Every structure is written in C-alpha cells, then in structure tokens.
Amino acid sequence: MPIQTEPMTVNIGPQHPSTHGVFRLRVTFDGENILEVEPIFGYLHRGTEKLAEERNYVQIVTLTDRLDYVSSMINNQAYCLAVEDLLDLEVPQRAKYLRTLTAELQRVASHLMGIGFFLQDLGTLGTPLMYAFRSRERILDLFEMLCGARITVSYMRPGGVFFDAPDDFWPALDQFLKDFETEYKEIEQLILENEIVMVRTRGVSVLPLDLAINASVSGPVLRASGLDWDWRKMDPYDAYDRMEFDVPIATGGDNYDRFWVRIQEIHQSIRMVKQCIQQIEPGPIRADVPLILRPKPGAEAYGRVEASKGELAFYLVSDGGISPYRCKVRSPSLINLTVTEHLLVGWKLADMIVTLGSLDINMGEVDR
Amino acid sequence: MYGIAMAKGLLVTLKNLAKKPFTVQYPEERVKQHPRFRGEEFVWYEERCTGCASCAKYCPLGIIKIVTTPSETAPAEGDKYRLEVFDIAINQCMFCGLCVEACPYDALFMGSGFEQGQYSRKEMVIGIDQLRQAEKRPSTFFRPQLEDAGYDPKDGRPLHWEEVGRESWQWHQREKAGMMIDRPVPSDLLPQEPPVDSSFVEDSQAAPAPTPGEEAE
Structure with a gap:
C-alpha cells in the first residue's frame, strides 16, 4: 500500500526573490508535484491609467517609463505612436531612426535581463546573470x-525625440557593438549548449500553439510556440519597414525554446542597430509641436509596438482637453501570465520557478 | 558526456580571471558621469528668471511652488516680478527634466549631483535661498548651447548667468525646441571673466525686506 500524502497549499510571494517582483502564487502541492496554481497580482498597482487622465500628453511619457521598467524606451515609443496617431503628426526621419535604434538597444538590455534571471532561477547562482548585467550596464550608460537617465529615460516625445544624440554617442555606440560581440559570444557558448540547462528545460512546461493563440499570448512566448508573429514585420512602425531582420521561431513551446528565442532575438536587434547607424541622416528630430497638445474631441487612437515582452499597446481617447479622457494600457506581461496555470500544473516545484523565469514577466507592467 | 559543459565553464572562468574587473569600488572610484546627467540639485539663475512659473505648470507632479509679487519699478525700466518663494520638493522629484524643457528663458537647469541624502523630509525641500547660494554647475540636459561649448559640469567651472543663455549663441527664435539645425557655433565663445551687471545687483538689494516689527503686527 503506497504512503498517503496530503495536499499542501503554499503561498509563494508576494515578497519572494524568484517571483520577479511583488507577485504571489498560491500553489497546492502533492509532495513535490503541483496540483493547482492560482496567480495573484495587484500588489504593485499604482493607477497609471487613472493618473494619465490628469496629466497632459507630454507628462504621461514619464508615467510610461515606470510600466515595464527594464524596457522604458519601448514603452515611450508605444505611447508616442498612439499620440501621433491621435494628432496625425508627421515624425521626422532622423527621429524615427533614433527611436528604432534606442528601442532595439533597450530590447537587447531587456532580453539580457530575461536570460540572466531565467538562468538564475535555474540555479546558476549569479555568474550568467552578472555576465548579462555587464553588457546591460553598457547599454544603460x-x-x-x-538622455541623462539610465532607467527612467523619458527620451521620446510625441512628434519625435526630445534631443539629438551628442557627438560622443556614436563612437561610444560603435565601441559597445565591438565589445558586445565578444561578450555575448562568451555568454552564448557558456549557456546555450549547456547539458544541465538542456536537461532541466527541454520539454518542460510546453505551451501548445492553439492555447497560446487562444490566450492571446504575444512576444517571444508566442514565437517559441511556433507562430511567426511580430508587429515589427506585420505592421511596421517607425523605421522598421527599412530594416532587414529575421524573426526567430521555435516550435517546441517549452522553457528552452522561450529562452532560445530571446537569445536569437538579441542577434537580430544588434543587426538592426547596425543598420540604423548606417542609414541615419542629419535632420530635425522633433516635429514642430507645442508643449501642450489638444487633439480633436472624440478622437481615439491605438498605438502598438512589439515590446520585449510582447505586444504593448496604448489606447487613447480624447475629449478635446489637454489630457486624455481614457488611457488604456495593453500590457504583454499580464496577458502572458494568464497561461501560468496551464504551464505549471503537473510539473514539479523546481520547474515552477524556471517556467516563471521563462515567461519573463515584469510586475510593473502587470499591475500598472 | 556530462564533463564538457563543466570544462567549458571553467575555461570561461579562467579567461576572466586574468581580466580587469568590470565593476568599480564606488566611493573611491567612480564611473564617468555624462554631462547630460539629470541630477540634483537644480541650478537656478535668479537673474534670468521672470517668475512665469512655466516650470511649475509643466511639472508632472506639481512639486515646484512659486510665489511672485510685482515690484514697484516700471516695466519699461526692465524690471519684472520679484520672486518670494521658489520651492522644489526634491524628495518627490523624479528628475524627468520637463521643467527644464518648459523654461523659456534658460533660467532653470538640471543639476549634476546625486549624493545629497538628508535625514528628514523637511530638509528635502529646496528653498529659494538654497537655490541662490548653490554652486552653479548646470547639466547640459536640453541646453544645446552648453553642449556646443563642450561644457562638462563635473570638470568645468561654475557658470555665470550671462554665459548660459541661448542669446549668447545667437539662436533664432524657432530653434528653441531642441531641433537640430546647422548652426555656426564658435567653440571658444565662453567669456572668461563675465562682466557683472552692477545696476541689477543694487536693484535686487534694494528690494524691501519685511522688518521683524511688521511681521509681529
């Protein structure tokens, strides 16, 4: 007769280092096996959408920095695209390139952090994380x-970017790209083919493609399940229609594939940064717009980008005033989190943390 | 074959053993701070400020408090509103720089420091006297005239109010919103010893200060 065990409910978080922020999972275990999972969030709710209703259109840019605080540039870009759609603004070419360039650099920084923390959750205790942070630090520099800040950049404005790059930025960027090649190769050869990583992550927490589509999952998590879906290709914004890049696709949908897609996307982002440097031309960097913007009453706009975590979108409605009537944020991390239960049930405690790391969530964006 | 990954890992460790560490030991060593760094405390030039409160209106958090009174001198003589209160609650500030962007007269600049922790919240409100006395090392954030002159707040000298303005670079009116235009800028335009406007100094001292007796009543 086998030994009878009793299911036990454990709260993981909200103050737990491996839940990537103030995120709580109520998990029922049978021994080490997961029976039930209930993700609970809202601990970092700051009311960004409501705060946006009492700020003018340029001031909201500072709020978007704080959504997904490891990819602030991309948040700025999504918001500015929405406002430009609202006002029918024409963005100068140089500003488009500067936006693309900074967004791709930010994607590299965000994916480096995603990879680093994924491996940290796997139990590598620091080394790959610090290797990833070494390169990320250069980008923040x-x-x-x-723009004068590392994380809360507020670099973009409706109608362009607020300022042109200083003269010493371009040599520094070239130097970074040169160093990053060797640094990244080091990280890659250390972890990509590592047996322990493969054994721990191959075939674990598989996300089937039909579930991914039904749950409206986006970004690297969706592409790891085998769908070629990238807003930079499907609906090019800014200067992406002039960029040559591939969209890395994996078909397994497991933890390893999500991790692999991020690793490959960094290569593509670096490729795009190099193209931006070649194609960028001198010119104005901001459309001639006043500081206080007033769209037409009833105008609405939906600006979306492919952020590092997935599809990030801002939905703005104007009532003719200086601030939006409604500002809705479609945050990718929140929607990617909805599949947690399907991914985790049936797997073990040690896989739970790794799966959460492979989703690469950011609580600032989930709770807003 | 489980040994290969471990050998690879050790190889990377050995390679990095000989390299210089990437990190710096902070209070003794510092990384280079860029001139555009948005820091505290704010650099404010009273001589340039008209008290229009554009910065206060544009601050997303509303932490700048400005109180002005019209002075007795006629506007034709070049006088303006006298500032009584210019408080920046720097404990709430997020250093977005929008106040600097909004200032039309180049009177407010971001600072370049970041090490001014205080023990109480009251001390975190920067008043007008503190702003007056502070060392003027403005950040080049949103101030192309400083950037074109190659000014670095960490290396350069404190700047006088006459040498920080856009008009000393003879900018056209339209070019103020940070648009890049081909503009001929002589790099040696920074005057070494700026002439002090003595008439203005006298004027600011002549401003009537409330005597203790009046306050009691």
Missing part, C-alpha cells in the same frame, strides 16, 4: 549619455 549609452542611455545616460543620450
């Missing part, structure tokens, strides 16, 4: 040179 470039951002400080460009």
